Amino acid sequence: MCRWIAYSGSPVNLEDLLYKPERSLVMQSKYSRLGVETINGDGFGVGWYSTVPRPGLFHSTDPAWNDRNLRELAALAWSGRVFAHIRASTGTAVQQTNCHPFRHDRWLWMHNGLINDFLKLKRDLTLAVDPALFPLIQGSTDSELFFYLALTLGLEKDPPGAVARAVGLIENIGRQHGVEFPLQMTVAVTDGETTWAFRYSSEGRSRSLFRSTDISALRALHPTHELLQGLSGDARLVVSEPLGDLEGAWQEVPEASYLVVHGAQAEVAPFAPIPV
Template identity: 70%
Template sequence: MCRWLAYSGSRVGLDDLLYKPVNSLVMQSKHSRLGVETTNGDGFGVGWYGNDPIPGVYYSTEPAWHDRNLRELSSHASAERVFAHIRATTGTAVQQTNCHPFRYGRWLWMHNGLIANFPTVKRDLALAVDPALFPLIEGSTDSELFFYLALTFGLQQDPRAAVATAVELIEGTGRRHGIEHPLQMTVATTNGEATWAFRYSSEGHSRTLFHNTDVATLRVQYPDNPMLHGLSDDTRIVVSEPLGDLQGAWQEIPESTCVVVQGGEADLFPFVPAPG
């Protein structure tokens, strides 16, 4: 399906996230170790926060490993909060408006997974989007529609509750259409100040998701590792699969969990759909 990362912490060059790690996101676009597909070549997107509260975004339909402009941008741009996503389409077109992360105001959103039998449930779900938001949907993916459902249900005020309500609607709609497992998701969203990441699926067998071990702890364990000394103590990375093989550096996020990253804290909460 897809691979993604959500970074926050000390200012970092985009190439330090996208190219330099042993299992970087660009490497995963060709050789994913834990994804459903080994190759994720149906486009790429990166969002980052600079001096403006509205994040910058870059999208391409090129495979990440083949995009010269992405390499050039990554060697010059840096940020303290970065979202990046490599896409493997589940059936919708390969086009820039279908690339993640999606943006609404200061919010970014990205998704790995799918709404099952999306063409069957698409109309019902689209009608639930706030009419004021609906014209802003640019692409044709289930992921973008999911984002606008969450916005409709109050993402900007309470992300955990809004995503739970959107998931309840998606599952309820799918099951009315006879779909046994309507949703598979790892999702990340941010307003530039905090990140919320979710691991959930209707079948209880979700796509992989990890977060890094506390950097201060890793420095004690690996005092001679120069990479760790370049990171601030509040550095947090949530990823579809680890960026490297450093023993103890990555913790798997449990099923049906929401991770809230703010400051240097990464707090885990149970995640269940809102009651219908």
Template identity: 60%
Template sequence: MCRWLAYSGTPLLLDTILYRPAHSLIDQSLHSKLGVETTNGDGFGVGWYTEEDTGGPAILREIGPAWSNRNLREIADHVRSPLFFAHIRATTGTAVQQTNCHPFRYGRWMFMHNGAIADFHLVRRDLVLLIDPALFPYIEGTTDSEVMFFLALTFGLEEDPPGAVARMAGAVEGAGRGHGVEFPLQMTLAISDGERLWAFRYSSGRASRSLFYSTRVDTLRRLHPDMSFLQEVSDETRLIVSEPLGDLPGAWNAVPESTYGVVHAGADELHAFAPTAA
């Protein structure tokens, strides 16, 4: 499967998060500790919003491994963003091609996923037929992840992200069980509109892939007053990651099973998550 991170907070060079940590996402592309696969080399992607309103995020996606990509290394030293996604891919069966790399984009929305729809080849037709015909032309690749994104858009993502993801998950589970699949869905996913960030951890078998969120910056400053990085970022700076970027004591907290979180101005939130009927 895959590894990903989502950052929201004080504008930073991408390099600060992608390369500098001891167990950065680039390190995870070769040496994942908590993923199904140790190596995640079937492509990568980065998506970022700028402080100027450009109408949506920029996306860079490539089919090669992240650890040796000179273009990623180049932009990481020059692109600064207050909200960005990064994803390294280990395919679960679909082709290694640029349009299958995450994150995916529609308008202002950005989406990335780790996990799988079990026996996707059995349920793909059923799920694709549920997608709004007006949205269908915007599907570029062949992954279950992109189908999940466009199902969520169909079910009202732009108005109610948690509700839309719950209806998407319900549709996937309904289709899977209609084909005799015991545990149809495995997902940790991130969604953003450029202002807020939602992250979900759920699986039909209640054995979801790992997901962590960073401790509040003001708490970390008290724990580690000598860390200069913590003095440079705002109290509202947050990271959500498939696996911790280092072993700083007190820095990382596991997202509970069947939970989603919202990162936005003011107090962040954690809520129980469960699929609902589409």
């Protein structure tokens, strides 16, 4: 599987975000505590927004812990919305076009999990993608195809509904092919202004997902913590696993739910597939 983080708030230095926390994402690429695999070394990606709506992307097939270019970029880049992902392949090739996050116009998408028996389902799922979107698929992963199914089913107008419809479609096609539990997912998606994060699996045993608690309250609890003092009160993190053991810093996102983060507001709602 994989590990990812989604940050929004005041502009943060990418080195501070990706390298400096006690259990940073780069450290998790080598020593994940809550992932299916300890090592997530099959490439990585970072997506960030600056002064234009379309986000930048940096992908590499190197392990995140061993990429000098990531360190150079991170030291000199700041952003108020960052998606970062470390990959452990579930069977598709290790190549840049298979690294998350995936981008379409102003949208970013990243996924931890898999479509079970993907090769059985791939043809039927691919044929469900809008023909106008199909030529834009660059890689071979189930995660990117999942993104384009959500785009086909209305992601740009209704992200929660589109993801629910895409999940419903994947489960329906999976069960037609005899796959008992077609989907395992935590997903993050953003348009650059709002982030939606989903936790769901067909078997009801989803991969881990956490959100940060109120930064202002954390500052009061931990007045000497350097990273906390540099963040704005509306800073929010959604992560596959906590970036440290700081008391009171993290809340688990419930099973079969999704989180909406917009500015300082972070709301959780139930999630269920919509049959298609």
